Amino acid sequence: MVKNTSASTSTEEKQKQRQALYQLLGRLPSRNRPISAKVVAREETEEIVIEKLLLDLNGLELVPAYFTKPKKVTGKIPVVLFNHSHFGQYEVGKNEFVKGRKEMQSPPYALALARAGYAGLCIDSWGFGERSGRPEIDIFKEMLWKGQVMWGMMVYDNLRALDYLETRPEVDTKRIATMGMSMGSTMAWWLAALDERIKVTVDLNCLTDFQALIEDKGLDRHGIYYYVPDLLNHFTTSSINALIAPRPHFGLAGSLDPLTPQKGLEKIDADLKKVYAAENASDAWKLKVYPVGHLETAEMRRDIMAFLKKWL
Numbered sequence: 001m002v003k004n005t006s007a008s009t010s011t012e013e014k015q016k017q018r019q020a021l022y023q024l025l026g027r028l029p030s031r032n033r034p035i036s037a038k039v040v041a042r043e044e045t046e047e048i049v050i051e052k053l054l055l056d057l058n059g060l061e062l063v064p065a066y067f068t069k070p071k072k073v074t075g076k077i078p079v080v081l082f083n084h085s086h087f088g089q090y091e092v093g094k095n096e097f098v099k100g101r102k103e104m105q106s107p108p109y110a111l112a113l114a115r116a117g118y119a120g121l122c123i124d125s126w127g128f129g130e131r132s133g134r135p136e137i138d139i140f141k142e143m144l145w146k147g148q149v150m151w152g153m154m155v156y157d158n159l160r161a162l163d164y165l166e167t168r169p170e171v172d173t174k175r176i177a178t179m180g181m182s183m184g185s186t187m188a189w190w191l192a193a194l195d196e197r198i199k200v201t202v203d204l205n206c207l208t209d210f211q212a213l214i215e216d217k218g219l220d221r222h223g224i225y226y227y228v229p230d231l232l233n234h235f236t237t238s239s240i241n242a243l244i245a246p247r248p249h250f251g252l253a254g255s256l257d258p259l260t261p262q263k264g265l266e267k268i269d270a271d272l273k274k275v276y277a278a279e280n281a282s283d284a285w286k287l288k289v290y291p292v293g294h295l296e297t298a299e300m301r302r303d304i305m306a307f308l309k310k311w312l
Contacts, residue, residue, distance in 0.1 A: 009275075014243055018194055021235060021243070024228055025152025026143070029058045035160055037167075047071050048114040050098060055123065057160040058153070064130040065161070066098050068110040069119040069170060076172035078312045079119040079165055081198070082109055083158065083180030083187035084128065086223055090136065093129020097122035103294070104181060105301040116305060118312070119171055123161050125154045125183075127225075140224045150225045151190075158191055162198070175199060177312045179304070181296060182206050182259070186226065193243035200311045201249040202304055205257055205294050207287070209237045209264025216261040237264070238271035245272070246281030248311040252300050254292040265289060284311075 009017070034056075041052040049071055055063040069077065084096040085103075092101060097120065100108035113120045124131045127139050140150045166173050177200035178188045185206035192201040210232060213219060241249070251268075253260045269287045276285040286307070290297060 009242065017239075017243055021240065022194060024149075024231055024234065025155055026149030026229075027147040028152055028156045029060070031159070033059055035163060037164060044071060048111055050110065055161070055164060057123075057157050057164070061131065063123050063157055063161075064094065065121060065123040066094050066110065067119070067121050067168070068098065068114055070114045070117055073117075073119075073170060075170075077117060077119055077170060078175035078177065079121065079168075079171045080109075080113050080308070080312075081158065081161060081165065081176065081178040081191070082113075082120050082122040083178065083184030083191075084122055084125065085180065085182035085184045086128075086225075087182065088223075090128050090132040093124040093132065094122045095129060104296040105298055109179075112301070112305065116308065118177075118308070119168070121161060121165055123157060125157065125187075126150060137224055149228055151228050154187065154225065155190055155194070158187060159195060162191075162195060166197075173197070175312055177202065177308060180204065182294065183223070183225070189241055189244065189249075192247065192249070193240045196247070199247055200308065201244055201247065202252070202307060203250075204252045204296060204300065204304070205254060206259060207237070207241070207251045207253060207265065207268060208260050209267050211236065212261040212264025212267065215263070218258060218261065221259050236271075238268050238275075241268065241272055242275045245275045246279040246284055248284040248307070249286070250304070250307045251287040252303065253287070253289050254294060255289050256291065256293040259294055262289075 036056045038054045039051050043050045049069050051067045053065040055065050057063045082097050098110040127136045143150050165171050178191050178198050179202035180188045181204040185203035188203045192198040272285050276282050
């Protein structure tokens, strides 16, 4: 059954919806299994400290990650869980966070966030970065045979990454944001919908209405990882994102981006405006559409950093 997003939903009902959404993600490892971290490299510049980590999050394979923070930092600071994009460039993964990519602005987000006083964490998702090598479709098929959902396994790792952040002494656990572009955008709004520890959400170029994508004959525009069995019988894009309310959420999209049909963006915006208004938080939801395709512009970067400054 599709959830209604036209009115305020009780805290208890939201928790039930989160549980239902999580249950659609297949057979996942226990959320209570111990996790651990090992620092394998450390780099410092005048502005930033970069730690390369190996995280044991899922008990199946180690997860390489970067944790970053401003060089000159005292006390606890806010943190951004950064989710890397796809672009069919499986070798990139978490390197997008520290090295950037041509579709995004400079400097890379690790440095931009450090300059703004934030720590950051980015992990390699299944099939990406140091976890690449096996074709994405092979991972998807094997997981499917085992009752696992590839997207669910990716979401699980990021939820456990939140658990790891809570162990970092320099992190203010009451000031956690998540963001990303493209696949990372989708990860940001799924994570925030599922976990209230995330206080601020920024999604760049992938707030896609599922039904609008079908109507636009655009299912081939998203990777195989994107598709969760049985999802449309229970949720819409709007009803997932409604679980983030009343926490601050900024969606950015390009009017020329085929991954986010304009009709779908308009529907999501209308739905979430009602949800946030019902929770007396109209100023905490913002969707801005730019006259561009699937990329980040300088204006988008300025708007993102301003949103983080205001809410985080």
